[in-house]
Amino acid sequence: MSYNNYMKLIQEYLEYLEIERGRSRKTIDNYERYLGRFLRFSGACDPKHITDEIVRKYRLQLNRDNLDRHTQNYHLIALRGFLKYLVKRRVKALPPEAIELAKTAPRDIDMVDESDLERLLKAPTTKNTLSGLRDTALLELLFSTGLRVSELCSLDRDTVNPQKIEFSIRGKGGKIRVVFVSEGARAALKYYLDKRGDMSPALFVRVPWGTSAASKAKEPSRLTPRTVQRIIKHYAIKAGISKKVTPHTLRHLFATDLLINGADIRSVQQMLGHASVATTQIYTHITDRQLREVHQAFHGRQRKKTNHGK
Numbered sequence: 343m344s345y346n347n348y349m350k351l352i353q354e355y356l357e358y359l360e361i362e363r364g365r366s367r368k369t370i371d372n373y374e375r376y377l378g379r380f381l382r383f384s385g386a387c388d389p390k391h392i393t394d395e396i397v398r399k400y401r402l403q404l405n406r407d408n409l410d411r412h413t414q415n416y417h418l419i420a421l422r423g424f425l426k427y428l429v430k431r432r433v434k435a436l437p438p439e440a441i442e443l444a445k446t447a448p449r450d451i452d453m454v455d456e457s458d459l460e461r462l463l464k465a466p467t468t469k470n471t472l473s474g475l476r477d478t479a480l481l482e483l484l485f486s487t488g489l490r491v492s493e494l495c496s497l498d499r500d501t502v503n504p505q506k507i508e509f510s511i512r513g514k515g516g517k518i519r520v521v522f523v524s525e526g527a528r529a530a531l532k533y534y535l536d537k538r539g540d541m542s543p544a545l546f547v548r549v550p551w552g553t554s555a556a557s558k559a560k561e562p563s564r565l566t567p568r569t570v571q572r573i574i575k576h577y578a579i580k581a582g583i584s585k586k587v588t589p590h591t592l593r594h595l596f597a598t599d600l601l602i603n604g605a606d607i608r609s610v611q612q613m614l615g616h617a618s619v620a621t622t623q624i625y626t627h628i629t630d631r632q633l634r635e636v637h638q639a640f641h642g643r644q645r646k647k648t649n650h651g652k
Contacts, residue, residue, distance in 0.1 A: 345388075351431070364515045476547075487527075490514075
């Protein structure tokens with residue numbers, strides 16, 4: 343196989359991810375970068391030149407480049423996915439099962455407690471302004487639904503009806519799931535939307551701080567994930583929260599709140615839009631810790647009183 347045909351196979355794989363698998367542009371760009379790194383390292387100009395020994399040396403190099411285990415695995419997952427694609431195309435290459443991922447410790451999640459959460463949700467005090475109403479609705483909706491920040495920013499006004507307790511969202515891989523909206527979030531959305539005077543279809547739009555309504559003459563632009571991150575950081579500081587708070591923090595809080603209160607992990611997996619329950623299981627470490635604290639606080643209290651009274 344010529345080098346040009348090899349490169350064509352990689353390009354077709356990336357197009358396959360976009361068209362057939364519905365991967366995001368960001369994911370495709372990352373895979374292109376990861377595969378490019380492997381090509382530069384291996385010097386291979388034909389898939390049949392990818393061997394166990396080359397992969398072993400590549401893994402060693404990734405480790406020596408001081409990449410953490412999770413990042414190393416992203417590179418290996420991209421390579422394994424390409425090898426699976428070659429199997430589909432009946433191209434001779436290393437079996438994808440030969441790519442083993444590095445063992446990783448469960449990710450630590452920097453959580454905020456319930457009092458921090460309440461202060462954060464109440465931080466937008468300028469409720470008579472459109473920006474304050476928008477930010478209250480934004481915070482309430484993130485915690486109520488567990489949406490990814492990209493999903494939140496993609497919402498249109500005709501998608502979310504404040505009178506209804508649920509709506510559908512297209513998440514990663516183009517998969518559609520139903521999310522549920524709390525009474526508080528629905529009320530916040532209604533106040534915000536009633537104040538809007540523009541014709542933009544976007545649910546959350548940019549508005550100058552302190553203004554009473556969006557401009558009718560100029561259609562405001564849709565909020566970006568980066569802007570939402572800045573908004574949440576602003577209110578976390580205002581609420582006096584010392585820990586780092588991001589849109590994903592509210593997604594973590596959504597998941598752990600459900601699990602701590604008795605929801606089963608499969609249901610939480612569906613509500614988060616995780617493809618695998620293994621991804622959702624990172625939250626069990628937090629709920630296990632919570633259960634341990636409950637056990638220590640309440641278990642055997644009567645026996646302790648009795649024993650001390652002897």
